[in-house]
Every structure is written in C-alpha cells, then in structure tokens.
Amino acid sequence: MSRLLGVIDAATVMGGLQDLTLNRSVASIPFAGRYRFIDFVLSNMVNSGVDSVAIFPKHQYRSLMDHIGSGKNWDLDRKRDGLFFFPPNFEPNETTSIGSFSRLEQHIEFFKRSHQDYVVIASSYVIANIDFEEALAEHLIHDYDITEVQHNGKSLEIYVISKALLIELIEGRRSSQFISVSDVVKQPLHNFKIGAYDHKDYTAIIDSIPAYLNHSMDLLRHDVWSRLFTQDRPIYTKVKDEPPTKYSSTAQVSNSMIANGADIRGSVENSIVSRAAKIGKGSKVKNCVVMQKSHIGNDCSLEYVILDKDVRVLDGTSLKGTAEQPLVLRKGSVREAAMVKS
Known part of the structure; x- marks a missing residue:
C-alpha cells in the first residue's frame, strides 16, 4: 500500500503561455504529438506506486476533464482510492501558487479520510520522469518538514510533506498568514525544516512559448527521448484509436x-x-x-x-x-x- 497521496495543482496561470491557454488550462496543453502536460506528472505518480490522486484545477478545465476521464488509462478507475477531480468554489483574489491552502481547504475532508501518511503536491507544467518514492525516502532520511523537488538547484514546484503537517497548515492558514506550500518553502522566517531532492535526469520547465517550442524540439534527440520515455516507467495518456499515418x-x-x-x-x-x-x-x-x-x-x-x-x-x-x-x-x-x- 502506497505511503504517498498525490495532489496535482492544475490551477497555474502562465502569462507566457497565453496563446495556448485561451481555451484550456496549462495542464492540458498538448505536447509530444499525443500527450498533455499533465500526463507526465500523473504518470510519475502512478509509476511511484501512488494509487490515489486528486486534481485541483481552476481555469478552463473542461478539456482537462475530457482528457483525464475516469483515470482508466492510468489505472486509477478503482473502487478504493483512484482519481479525484475537485473543481474549485469561487474565491476572489485566491493565489495560484502551488498548494494553495484556501483551495485545498475546500476539500479538507478528502485529506482527513485518506489513509496515506505523506502527500506529494505537484505542478503540472514540468516535463520529467521523476521517482517520488526516492523523493519520499530523502524526506524521511533527513526528517524534513517539507522536501522540495529541484533540478540543478531550480525548484520544480513539487513538494513532499506529511499529511498531518499539511492539514495543520491548511487549518491554520488564517493565523499563520502562509497562503500555500510554495509560500512556506520560500519564506525565510519560520521554524520548518526545508530540504531538497535533486532530480538529476532530463527536466523541462515549460513556462513560455519559446520554452514550449525548444523543449518540443529536444524530443527529436534520441538521448532525450530515451531518458524521458522509458520501458520501466512509461508515460501514459488517453488512448485514441487512429489509423496509421x-x-x-x-x-x-x-x-x-x-x-x-x-x-x-x-x-x-x-x-x-x-x-x-x-x-x-x-x-x-x-x-x-x-x-x-x-x-x-x-x-x-x-x-x-x-x-x-x-x-x-x-x-x-x-x-x-x-x-x-x-x-x-x-x-x-x-x-x-x-x-x-x-
């Protein structure tokens, strides 16, 4: 049984990707011919043994819901645990930073009922093949309060945190003034022990149109493709029956x-x-x-x-x-x- 609960924060707004997000969320931007951005982080979670994943969208999420469906293509259509989709209630001026406590608070009972002891909270615009079990191991070895997944010292806005601490932060958000998990990590004045897990393999942070094109072109290099799409950790997507090219x-x-x-x-x-x-x-x-x-x-x-x-x-x-x-x-x-x- 997995120790990790998966949370994908799909509420990100990227001004640099506006031309591709007029009718869709960042998470559902097409990539690599047949995939969407969210396929990578969702597949990473499934390949890491995560069997319960909650998606928190905010804007233009109809195409995302259509793509994900019941989660069947990721083996998440199950009676116990599985895939959860939590559309937001309207809250003015809510932050879009990763792990927004006000957004998570709307579904606090989901976290309290979940049997997992740890949570991986992830952005949806990072293209990589990450083992979250390794990140959790790093988190436990060093007894961190929050572990930030990084690549070459740059944050991927992916965090590992105990469920108990997450619930504490959500319920105490009004008195603490922390607005998100990302905010806690970035704030220097607190007593939390923040650590880092370095993902060393290929990683693309796609936050602009030039980055989208350049990282798309990266995939035409065999050394990149073979490191991103591996047999033991495949990237899953919605299956469509199409004739040959x-x-x-x-x-x-x-x-x-x-x-x-x-x-x-x-x-x-x-x-x-x-x-x-x-x-x-x-x-x-x-x-x-x-x-x-x-x-x-x-x-x-x-x-x-x-x-x-x-x-x-x-x-x-x-x-x-x-x-x-x-x-x-x-x-x-x-x-x-x-x-x-x-």
Missing part, C-alpha cells in the same frame, strides 16, 4: 515525430506532427509543432510555427517565426497567403 509518394520526412492518423504529402523536417494533422503536397514544414487535426494546404512554407488544434493554413501561405519568438496560430484559426497589391 499516411505518407504519399511526394512526402519527405526527416528527424521528425509523426503521430497516428496524420496525412503527409509534403516535406517535414525537425518537427512534431500530431494525430489527424494534414500537410499538403509541395508544402515545407520545418522546426514546427503541428497539433491535432490542423490542416496545412499545398505549397505552403512554415518555419518556427506552432499550430494549435484545428488550424487551417490555406494553399500558398508562408509563415516564419524564430526560435526566440515562434509564431503561434491559435486554436481554430485560419491563415492565408497575404494579398499582393498591384
């Missing part, structure tokens, strides 16, 4: 990830193409992320462009961003070639 005789693909159901008739280089996306004949797509069901017409040229879901790029359109400032085409938008005045 279709490559026409005019298709040219190099150093790219192409998901099931895609239709490739043009050239794709250093790019990630999601399920059911289409790239027309004569089109050139380079250093791009093409999300689900987006259609690129014939004779187009795209470089350093992120196409959200259901985008249409009409025939003959040329679009170019840079690695430092990628061009984002918002969900459901249509782009066409600029008219040339005579």
